[in-house]
């Protein structure tokens with residue numbers, strides 16, 4: 066019997082584990098099973114949660130939007146449709162929060178799921194990050210996403226001057242761009258000030274997003290669609306002019322090699338729709354793809370100018 070168990074274990078490791086661990090899309094059977102388990106489990110526990118004590122007023126929705134955009138959009142997408150940086154890359158993939166399955170959850174069930182997460186799935190528990198009230202505000206915001214009545218982000222519309230300065234051919238929607246900037250994780254690296262802040266007069270955005278940079282992933286058209294990129298460009302056009310990247314002080318250490326002056330090209334993926342590759346044809350000038358570090362490459366900027374770090378005082 067021991068031998069039998071051992072053989073079964075080895076078979077499991079060799080055959081089953083690779084199948085289970087490899088990334089694959091959820092089959093409809095798996096999705097149905099997952100939905101049933103989630104519904105049953107959250108219904109069991111929602112009884113202890115009680116009714117939603119908050120009102121979905123403007124303040125609640127605004128706070129819910131902020132928490133949601135910061136903590137959920139990278140998986141569930143800014144609009145709930147899983148179009149975030151990681152939404153489709155995990156197993157199981159993030160749920161479309163506007164789907165029938167989620168719409169039919171009660172407020173208490175949703176609260177329970179957000180607070181406690183879903184074990185064995187990528188859905189994290191948020192009980193340490195958010196108070197109960199903040200979680201209810203998110204529940205209210207998800208409901209607004211489902212009914213299409215969510216409030217817009219408070220983002221200024223770029224002026225014609227700003228658009229011209231950023232050499233944008235098409236306007237784009239800065240408010241949607243702000244959402245996408247969070248959902249695709251740009252805001253995790255690019256802060257409003259400091260070495261990674263972006264100067265709005267930067268006609269290189271599309272090129273950099275498609276080709277990446279040293280320290281910055283590339284985003285293929287299949288992950289981040291051209292229309293979304295245009296929105297992001299419109300959002301960046303509203304940034305304060307003190308931004309570093311692409312600004313007047315953004316030059317390589319002492320060398321004379323300026324960053325490639327890419328014209329304000331539309332964010333064409335150059336026909337590439339698969340994952341970005343270093344040999345992508347997306348760069349119109351052909352000189353902007355991430356070159357091996359060193360020499361005169363503009364990507365050498367990171368090591369050439371380390372960002373200033375404050376020294377702790379005694």
Ligand code: HEC
Nearest residue numbers: 099103136137140157158159160166167178179186187188
């Ligand atoms: C790291 C990725 C990730 C993050 C971040 C994340 N989720 Fe999820 N979420 C998931 C995945 C994956 C599932 C689906 C699990 C499954 O299908 O079993 C899920 C499921 C859910 C569900 C259940 C939907 C249903 O109908 O079954 C809700 C509600 C939800 N998430 C809300 C949120 C909220 C609100 C936030 C932010 C506070 C958030 N999620 C953050 C990945 C994430």
Ligand code: HEC
Nearest residue numbers: 249250251254269270273278279280281310311364366367
């Ligand atoms: C993991 C961190 C990271 C993420 C995520 C990231 N970036 Fe970057 N980005 C960087 C770094 C590092 C640089 C600086 C590279 C350099 O100095 O050449 C950069 C440079 C840039 C520049 C300036 C390029 C130039 O030469 O002027 C722009 C514009 C930019 N990023 C936009 C974006 C946008 C839009 C997103 C989201 C779609 C994004 N980044 C996501 C790290 C990141």
